Amino acid sequence: MKQKIGMVVGVALILAWCLLPVAWIISLSFKSQTAITNGSPGFFPADGAGAGWQNYQDVWDNEQFRRAIFNSIGISLIATALSVIIATLAAYAIARLEFRGKKLVLTMALVIAMFPVVSLVGPLFDMWRAIGLYDTWPGLIIPYMSFTLPLAIWTLSAFFREIPWEMEQAAQVDGATSWQAFRRVIVPLAAPGVFTAAILTFFFAWNDFVFGISLTSTEAARPIPASLSFFVGADPFNRPASLLAAGAVISTIPIIVIILIFQRKIVAGLTSGAVKG
Amino acid sequence: MAAIDMKNIVKKYGDGFPAVNDVSIDVQDGEFMILVGPSGCGKSTLLRMIVGLEDITSGDMMIGEKRVNDLAPRDRNLSMVFQNYALYPHLTVYENIAFPLRLAKTPDAEVDEKVRAASKTLELDEHLERKPGNLSGGQRQRVAMGRAIVRDADAFLFDEPLSNLDAKLRGQMRSEIARLQKRLGITTVYVTHDQTEAMTLGDRVAVLKRGVLQQLATPRELYENPGNLFVAGFIGSPPMNFLPATVEGTSVKLPFGSVDIPADKAEKVQDKGLLIAGIRPGDFEDASVVDADRTGSTFRAKVDVVEWLGNEAYAYLPFEAPPEVQAQLQQLERDLDGESLRTQLVVGLDGTSRVAAGDDAEIWVNTKKIHLFDPQTGENLTVDKERAGRLESRALNSV
Numbered sequence: 001m002k003q004k005i006g007m008v009v010g011v012a013l014i015l016a017w018c019l020l021p022v023a024w025i026i027s028l029s030f031k032s033q034t035a036i037t038n039g040s041p042g043f044f045p046a047d048g049a050g051a052g053w054q055n056y057q058d059v060w061d062n063e064q065f066r067r068a069i070f071n072s073i074g075i076s077l078i079a080t081a082l083s084v085i086i087a088t089l090a091a092y093a094i095a096r097l098e099f100r101g102k103k104l105v106l107t108m109a110l111v112i113a114m115f116p117v118v119s120l121v122g123p124l125f126d127m128w129r130a131i132g133l134y135d136t137w138p139g140l141i142i143p144y145m146s147f148t149l150p151l152a153i154w155t156l157s158a159f160f161r162e163i164p165w166e167m168e169q170a171a172q173v174d175g176a177t178s179w180q181a182f183r184r185v186i187v188p189l190a191a192p193g194v195f196t197a198a199i200l201t202f203f204f205a206w207n208d209f210v211f212g213i214s215l216t217s218t219e220a221a222r223p224i225p226a227s228l229s230f231f232v233g234a235d236p237f238n239r240p241a242s243l244l245a246a247g248a249v250i251s252t253i254p255i256i257v258i259i260l261i262f263q264r265k266i267v268a269g270l271t272s273g274a275v276k277g
Numbered sequence: 278m279a280a281i282d283m284k285n286i287v288k289k290y291g292d293g294f295p296a297v298n299d300v301s302i303d304v305q306d307g308e309f310m311i312l313v314g315p316s317g318c319g320k321s322t323l324l325r326m327i328v329g330l331e332d333i334t335s336g337d338m339m340i341g342e343k344r345v346n347d348l349a350p351r352d353r354n355l356s357m358v359f360q361n362y363a364l365y366p367h368l369t370v371y372e373n374i375a376f377p378l379r380l381a382k383t384p385d386a387e388v389d390e391k392v393r394a395a396s397k398t399l400e401l402d403e404h405l406e407r408k409p410g411n412l413s414g415g416q417r418q419r420v421a422m423g424r425a426i427v428r429d430a431d432a433f434l435f436d437e438p439l440s441n442l443d444a445k446l447r448g449q450m451r452s453e454i455a456r457l458q459k460r461l462g463i464t465t466v467y468v469t470h471d472q473t474e475a476m477t478l479g480d481r482v483a484v485l486k487r488g489v490l491q492q493l494a495t496p497r498e499l500y501e502n503p504g505n506l507f508v509a510g511f512i513g514s515p516p517m518n519f520l521p522a523t524v525e526g527t528s529v530k531l532p533f534g535s536v537d538i539p540a541d542k543a544e545k546v547q548d549k550g551l552l553i554a555g556i557r558p559g560d561f562e563d564a565s566v567v568d569a570d571r572t573g574s575t576f577r578a579k580v581d582v583v584e585w586l587g588n589e590a591y592a593y594l595p596f597e598a599p600p601e602v603q604a605q606l607q608q609l610e611r612d613l614d615g616e617s618l619r620t621q622l623v624v625g626l627d628g629t630s631r632v633a634a635g636d637d638a639e640i641w642v643n644t645k646k647i648h649l650f651d652p653q654t655g656e657n658l659t660v661d662k663e664r665a666g667r668l669e670s671r672a673l674n675s676v
Binding site: 164166167169170171172173174175176177180184185188189191 | 328329330349350351355356357359361363365366367376377380381424428
């Protein structure tokens with residue numbers, strides 16, 4: 001019983017710690033701009049200080065914001081899809097084939113993953129401008145992919161190694177080509193790994209700020225985190241905090257949706273029953 | 278359906294070690310062939326070469342009239358049951374069984390008909406919509422077999438299919454496999470390390486040791502006319518007793534005394550010096566329960582331990598073996614994956630026998646069934662070559 005109470009208290013503390021900023025953002029997003037400027041200490045908007053859905057309405061009506069959301073969704077989804085497809089193929093090769101330089105590939109992947117993002121921004125900026133990728137979707141998709149691939153490859157190759165060899169051999173004896181065995185047996189079995197990798201990649205791409213702000217200059221490719229920082233409103237000394245809060249809330253919605261969708265696919269123990277343990 | 282003809286098959290791994298060394302086995306159309314041997318004898322490798330999961334270093338693998346050495350597994354039209362079943366866990370039992378048909382782009386109606394027929398044969402009807410993860414070991418085993426029988430394969434290959442089941446289920450599935458094979462009449466190659474499965478299932482049995490074929494014969498021939506020490510020790514449970522023996526005329530001197538053997542046998546082993554005599558436990562008996570008119574010899578020996586099982590009993594009689602034979606017997610024991618602590622004679626007795634531990638018992642031995650082996654080569658000198666199937670002379674040197 002005592003243990004249970006401790007558990008409840010602990011969980012409550014952690015929840016408060018994690019969710020308080022989120023709750024505060026939501027609270028801000030429902031207050032009117034003037035109320036915030038005048039100081040509005042309460043969690044719930046005071047009488048007359050509430051803005052209802054007005055902030056959301058205003059943010060959504062902003063062309064710049066809509067473009068940014070569209071850019072973010074497009075870039076993140078494409079980067080995720082490409083990264084997962086390439087990582088799946090690469091991880092399968094690493095898990096199943098013996099080839100020279102396998103260790104090198106894995107080590108290089110780790111090195112790339114550890115590379116500080118900031119140190120690449122300068123060179124990339126120059127390169128992208130020279131070859132015309134600056135301020136385009138591919139200009140962001142490529143760095144996102146290269147930073148998420150290593151992690152995705154490591155995650156997936158661990159999953160592939162768990163799948164018994166016999167599964168492919170059985171499929172081949174049953175009449176499958178190597179590709180069919182991979183697509184119809186191995187990929188479905190590695191689905192939890194594939195979706196884990198997808199979530200990680202999507203996270204990275206969606207949350208990135210450094211590349212987003214340095215490799216773009218217009219709404220043509222600017223993603224939402226960068227765009228929010230440009231959201232200064234009419235008066236530079238009086239930033240529209242409530243509008244920003246509403247924008248922040250809207251920009252978290254897609255990622256929550258994506259995670260809820262992918263999480264269902266991450267069912268642990270999917271391989272149970274394949275072979276006698 | 279097709280015959281499988283293996284001609285001088287060799288499998289060498291990267292380090293040059295021959296896992297399968299010049300093995301030739303002809304599996305007739307519709308025959309149930311067993312590949313048996315202790316672990317590391319190359320039996321599974323051989324099976325995997327038939328199905329195409331291992332490359333063949335040299336030799337010809339013929340299925341029907343076609344040389345299949347360079348064909349991919351899917352082009353060989355064989356079906357295989359894996360040791361650990363290798364079911365597809367993300368598919369239902371129905372789709373698992375249907376998998377080979379789906380790959381062959383069979384129309385749905387035909388798939389349904391064939392899957393239902395297979396599931397009926399294997400009594401899987403009520404499990405068709407379940408996933409393999411929710412099935413018991415025996416049910417998974419049957420699903421794996423369903424996947425094998427659902428298409429018209431040229432042959433079935435089994436890789437130790439029963440080794441993951443508990444003893445009771447193993448017995449049931451064994452007879453189930455035998456029944457199925459007889460009914461479908463399809464060529465079958467079955468790998469096992471269990472001599473009971475080999476004896477009960479096979480039309481013919483190929484005994485392998487360290488990549489070399491020892492003897493290819495029917496179970497009865499293997500039991501009654503083993504070609505060498507290894508086969509003699511491997512086939513039969515409890516295993517054959519091996520005793521040091523010297524022959525003078527028709528009299529064989531064993532550690533427990535001398536017995537007389539038939540003249541035709543004695544003739545083959547004259548002036549060979551020290552030999553190894555092989556006698557199956559069942560060829561002994563308590564002299565007091567043997568009918569007087571049965572031919573054979575008796576000797577007296579002290580009984581160390583008796584295990585009484587009801588319908589039969591086993592008595593253990595320790596003896597000392599001379600060093601020349603001792604070394605050979607220990608090597609044999611290692612080859613058979615066993616580890617015996619002492620040289621002892623195992624004597625099978627009738628359940629009515631009153632012999633007890635510590636008794637000085639009179640034991641009868643059926644001298645017609647005594648085999649005599651050359652301790653150097655392991656060759657069975659008294660083998661009836663007409664009734665021993667195919668013996669491999671190459672197997673002798675390697676003993």
